Amino acid sequence: MQRVVTAELDLELGSSVDLIFSITAAQSVPLASEVLTFRQGDREYTPTEIVDQSGSRLHRLTGEAGRLEVRYEATVDGTATSTRTSDLEAITYLRPSRYAQSDEVFAQARRQFRGLSGHDLVAAVTEFVSTSVTYTPGLSLGTDSAVTTLMTGQGVCRDYAHVVIALLRAMDVPARYAACFAPGLQPMDFHAVAEAYLDGAWYVIDATRLADRRSLVRIATGRDAADCAFLSYHGGHVGLSHLRVDAWSIPDAASADGLEAEASASSTDDHVALVQIF
Structure with missing residues (x-):
C-alpha cells in the first residue's frame, strides 16, 4: 500500500533564528519520492x-527575518524495517518523563x-484512556501532561x-511516544500515538481511535511530545501563520473493486489487536 503525505508551514520570523523541524518521514520509512x-x-x-x-x-x-515557507511531500512505498531495541533504550522508556509522569500515576x-500483563494490560489501558478522556481540540495546552x-x-x-x-510505565511496561502522518485522520493534522514494548517488539496504541494504525507513517519517536515537536526554535521570535497536513492511502488495485476493498480494510482496525507501525 502506497501512502502520500504532505505538510505546509508558513512562519513569520521576527529576527535571525535557529529553527529545528521534525516533519519528514523517519529514517526507516521506505520512500518512493x-x-x-x-x-523565503x-x-x-x-x-x-x-x-x-x-x-x-x-x-x-x-x-532570517521575514516569511519562511516550508513544504514537504513524500510517497511511502512498502513497509518500514524494524530495528532492534537495546536494553538501555528499553530502560529509558520505563522512566518518568516531562509529560508522562509515571511516578505520579x-x-x-x-x-x-x-x-494484568502483556496484551491484556495494553487492551485495558487503551480502553480506559479511550473512554475516560474526551477528544477536545483547542482546549488543551501544549504544557498539559x-x-x-x-x-x-x-x-x-x-x-x-x-x-x-504514563500508565504503562507505571506497570513496568516500556512505553514511548510516536509522531505520525495518519491517512484518513479527522480532523487532519500531525498525529500522536503511544507504543508499548512487549516480547521484543513495539506495538502501537491509539486511544483516540481516530486513525487506522496500519496506515501510519512514522515521523519521530521519543519519551514524550518534548522529543517529537514538529518545530522548535532558539534565539528569536517565530509566528506560525499557516499549517496544513494531509495524508492518504493509494489502493493496491486502481479499480473500483480495489477502492472498495481498501475502504473495507481501513474500517476494520479494532484497536485491540497488536499492530506495529510499518
Missing part, C-alpha cells in the same frame, strides 16, 4: 539533516490494572498518548 523545501522570497535554504538515536530526522537551519495504575489530562478528562492525541505511556 520525497521533496522538502524551505523558501527568492532564497531557498539548504538545511542540515540530523538523525537521532531513534531514526527521527531533524532538519536545522538559521532563518503509579498508585492509580497499580490499583486499577492489578493482575498526563496528570493534567487525567484530572480534566479532555485533550487531543498527544494527551491521550501521554496518559497511555
Whole structure:
C-alpha cells in the first residue's frame, strides 16, 4: 500500500533564528519520492539533516527575518524495517518523563490494572484512556501532561498518548511516544500515538481511535511530545501563520473493486489487536 503525505508551514520570523523541524518521514520509512523545501522570497535554504538515536530526522537551519515557507511531500512505498531495541533504550522508556509522569500515576495504575500483563494490560489501558478522556481540540495546552489530562478528562492525541505511556510505565511496561502522518485522520493534522514494548517488539496504541494504525507513517519517536515537536526554535521570535497536513492511502488495485476493498480494510482496525507501525 502506497501512502502520500504532505505538510505546509508558513512562519513569520521576527529576527535571525535557529529553527529545528521534525516533519519528514523517519529514517526507516521506505520512500518512493520525497521533496522538502524551505523558501523565503527568492532564497531557498539548504538545511542540515540530523538523525537521532531513534531514526527521527531533524532538519536545522538559521532563518532570517521575514516569511519562511516550508513544504514537504513524500510517497511511502512498502513497509518500514524494524530495528532492534537495546536494553538501555528499553530502560529509558520505563522512566518518568516531562509529560508522562509515571511516578505520579503509579498508585492509580497499580490499583486499577492489578493482575494484568502483556496484551491484556495494553487492551485495558487503551480502553480506559479511550473512554475516560474526551477528544477536545483547542482546549488543551501544549504544557498539559498526563496528570493534567487525567484530572480534566479532555485533550487531543498527544494527551491521550501521554496518559497511555504514563500508565504503562507505571506497570513496568516500556512505553514511548510516536509522531505520525495518519491517512484518513479527522480532523487532519500531525498525529500522536503511544507504543508499548512487549516480547521484543513495539506495538502501537491509539486511544483516540481516530486513525487506522496500519496506515501510519512514522515521523519521530521519543519519551514524550518534548522529543517529537514538529518545530522548535532558539534565539528569536517565530509566528506560525499557516499549517496544513494531509495524508492518504493509494489502493493496491486502481479499480473500483480495489477502492472498495481498501475502504473495507481501513474500517476494520479494532484497536485491540497488536499492530506495529510499518
